[in-house]
Amino acid sequence: MSKQSTHLWGIDLGGTKAEGIVIGPGGINDILFRDRVPTGAENGYDHILNQIRTLVDMMERKMGYRPARIGIGTPGTHDPGVGTMKGCNSECMNGQPMKADLEKRLRMEIAIANDANCFALAETRMGIVKEKFPNANVVYGVIMGTGVGGGLVVNGHVINGLQGIAGEWGHNFLDESGGACYCGKSGCVEKVISGPDLERYYHSLTGNKLPMKEIYDRYKKGTDEAAKKTMQRLTHFFGLALSVIINIIDPDVIVIGGGVGNIDEIYTDGIESVKKFIFNHRLDTPIVKPMLGDSAGVFGAAYLVD
Ligand SMILES: [Zn+2]
Numbered sequence: 001m002s003k004q005s006t007h008l009w010g011i012d013l014g015g016t017k018a019e020g021i022v023i024g025p026g027g028i029n030d031i032l033f034r035d036r037v038p039t040g041a042e043n044g045y046d047h048i049l050n051q052i053r054t055l056v057d058m059m060e061r062k063m064g065y066r067p068a069r070i071g072i073g074t075p076g077t078h079d080p081g082v083g084t085m086k087g088c089n090s091e092c093m094n095g096q097p098m099k100a101d102l103e104k105r106l107r108m109e110i111a112i113a114n115d116a117n118c119f120a121l122a123e124t125r126m127g128i129v130k131e132k133f134p135n136a137n138v139v140y141g142v143i144m145g146t147g148v149g150g151g152l153v154v155n156g157h158v159i160n161g162l163q164g165i166a167g168e169w170g171h172n173f174l175d176e177s178g179g180a181c182y183c184g185k186s187g188c189v190e191k192v193i194s195g196p197d198l199e200r201y202y203h204s205l206t207g208n209k210l211p212m213k214e215i216y217d218r219y220k221k222g223t224d225e226a227a228k229k230t231m232q233r234l235t236h237f238f239g240l241a242l243s244v245i246i247n248i249i250d251p252d253v254i255v256i257g258g259g260v261g262n263i264d265e266i267y268t269d270g271i272e273s274v275k276k277f278i279f280n281h282r283l284d285t286p287i288v289k290p291m292l293g294d295s296a297g298v299f300g301a302a303y304l305v306d
Helices: 044-065 096-104 115-125 128-132 187-194 195-206 214-220 226-249 267-277 293-303
Strands: 008-013 017-023 031-040 071-076 077-079 082-087 109-114 138-144 148-154 253-257
Touching: 008 044, 008 128, 008 267, 008 293, 017 044, 017 293, 031 071, 031 128, 044 096, 071 096, 071 115, 071 293, 096 109, 109 115, 109 148, 115 128, 115 138, 115 148, 115 253, 115 293, 128 226, 138 226, 148 187, 187 195, 187 226, 195 214, 195 226, 226 253
Parallel strands: 008 071, 071 109, 138 253
Antiparallel strands: 008 017, 017 031, 077 082, 138 148
């Protein structure tokens, strides 16, 4: 086996930056390249593709070769049925055949997945699952932050699904009080327990617009009834939403990422709420925090080609 065949190349495409990485056989302690370029998304789709090509050229100069395959993590989803992107926050990418366009431009095979899938994959292969639950076969990863997403990893590989939506719990119906969602439906998980929607709920009770962090600080002080209600809304609906995942796939471990996922009460009151709603008398499923931080996106992108 050549040395090159043990290297994993990946790119995490964000809203403003694209980050590239080359990981050697030593994994997290063997990063051979890591750098980023601005996407310049305001200049349109074609410009983003050119910036990705610039990044891959930088990677090639450093590594001295060009691989046959590269993984790309994106903010939206590649629809394998029609070959185009959907749900990207850089809207110029939606409806574009990005996988095919990049394969042409980069002269490489592209493995593409959304950021929640990359998060789940990275925490499985390099992060908390590898460290603490090395025998886990089925891993469900959740990102709860500005948006809510999820990814399913089985035997170390992302399950994309027929339509590219496997694991996408963020737009499951949860509660009508969430109201209309950009996806065209209403009451989605994301519209109830994402950071901006919890802030919106607090605002509806108080007329006061505060960031989630401030609402949480007020909750901790114990004097703000609306902050307490906001936290109860989070933990109650977190449990209801996650119970659906456990009832259907019963994963070996669940990893919760994102800013909202970092709130400690998720792991106490939130887990108590999960217990109320699952189809079992006890909850054995470990529900844990991740360990890779912001690096999970780019690490996971690289592992898409493994
Ligand atoms: Zn939705």
